[in-house]
Amino acid sequence: MSDTLDEERERIREQKKRELMNRLEGGDGSEAAATDAGAPDEPIPIEGGDHLESVVETHGVVLVDCYADWCGPCQMLEPTVEALAAETDAAVAKVDVDAHQTLARQLGVQGVPTLVLYADGEPVERLVGVQDRGTLEGLIDQFA
Structure with a gap:
């Protein structure tokens, strides 16, 4: 079961990394700010x-x-x-x-x-x- 947890955590880390990269490449960050206003x-x-x-x-x-x-x-x-x-x-x-x-x-x-x-x-x-x-x-x- 720990392998499953490790895989899930790694998947979440990778997604967060992609989101951060998109924000950094996005320029003014207004799109990221609109997304963050949600949940x-x-x-x-x-x-x-x-x-x-x-x-x-x-x-x-x-x-x-x-x-x-x-x-x-x-x-x-x-x-x-x-x-x-x-x-x-x-x-x-x-x-x-x-x-x-x-x-x-x-x-x-x-x-x-x-x-x-x-x-x-x-x-x-x-x-x-x-x-x-x-x-x-x-x-x-x-x-x-």
Whole structure:
């Protein structure tokens, strides 16, 4: 499994490198700035309920990953979540359920990982357990 993680990380590094090269070659960077105004290229660590609310209000589509550091399936899902943040128009937010137990309860988390997809400020989909990248990309594309 570590080979798969290493391959995924290397693929993400290469994409970031290409994006950086395109920005550097692009001149004034106005196109890059317009792209950056959308969703961040990395998952957003959520610091509490107000912070999550702000992220959901700021971005049209937000995938919230409710995880725990000790959770094996959460660790398996992490490279996929990072890739989705880097390569889709959705913002990706991460909620540590141990650090934010009240928020996890408010989100209805009963098992980890739990993924909640928000579109236009409203939760539209909830998935529990490890999900494949294609499934998550399909859901994001549906609402993006």
